[in-house]
Amino acid sequence: MKKIDIRQVVLDTETTGMNFSPPYYLGHRIIEIGIVEIINRNITNNNFHTYLNPKQIISQDAFNIHGISNKFLFDKPIFSDIVNKFLNYITGSELIIHNAQFDINFLNYELSLLKNNLPKIESICKIKDTLKIARNLFPGKRNSLNSLCSRFNLDNSKRHLHGALLDAKFLAKIFLFMTTKQNTFKLELLKIKNNNIDIKLPFFYKKQIEKKFLIIYASNKELELHKLQLKLIKKKCGFCLWLK
CATH class of the missing domain: 3.30.420.10 (Ribonuclease H-like superfamily/Ribonuclease H)
Known part of the structure; x- marks a missing residue:
């Protein structure tokens, strides 16, 4: 045809x-x-x-x-x-x-x-x-x-x-x-070595593996303010799940 x-x-x-x-x-x-x-x-x-x-x-x-x-x-x-x-x-x-x-x-x-x-x-x-x-x-x-x-x-x-x-x-x-649509659900596998063990992962993990992400940690001041906010929630609601 x-x-x-x-x-x-x-x-x-x-x-x-x-x-x-x-x-x-x-x-x-x-x-x-x-x-x-x-x-x-x-x-x-x-x-x-x-x-x-x-x-x-x-x-x-x-x-x-x-x-x-x-x-x-x-x-x-x-x-x-x-x-x-x-x-x-x-x-x-x-x-x-x-x-x-x-x-x-x-x-x-x-x-x-x-x-x-x-x-x-x-x-x-x-x-x-x-x-x-x-x-x-x-x-x-x-x-x-x-x-x-x-x-x-x-x-x-x-x-x-x-x-x-x-x-x-x-x-x-x-x-x-x-208007691009995915035509297949086939996952190509990426072979990597982790502690001398072969691991197969979907191909879309490749960029995540290669890219080093920047991690920004909270400062001591920010942690203290966070604790104060949780205590305020507990005071107003009588309960705060995040304090447990």
Whole structure:
């Protein structure tokens, strides 16, 4: 039986700005699209990337985020020039986006401006929001792209400004980390010697064996304060298990 490839594409955009009230995308345009392809959970080099001339002024707030100027975009294509190539690239794939509704609204707005009865993004792609995944995995924690990079030990020190393709590359790795599942319960055994006796341990003990942990002992003052706290508990409750 022929294996069916699972294709996912990780997308990010940069824009001229956003309004302060919904719908945020109205009056603003996309100036960069970056997409990274994942096939069978392997990141490929088949990326999609383009800058776009929005034919309007980029807001100062947006420029401070991505650093893309109107001068730089002057000779770049407009959205209608690349729309067919863009749609052909994403159609039928699962679309992975961080805070997906923001980018989807902008993309659908661009499509609507063409007035060619082009389909909405959600009708040609299944959409998965990595922000929702992150919030389920790390409730109550910051789940921005920078925060997730730190959490998964990804070096984002060169990410001084936002960039659609750069951010899509980071997000692709983060998505794979967040959706990795254990496929087997097989425990590889690590053979070590202890007093000339061979001992077999699961492989995940290896780092614990090799790493020397720093042990910090309580000071005399801390021990005395601890005893006082236990006595206070006994006085208030009539009993303190830890004093036995």
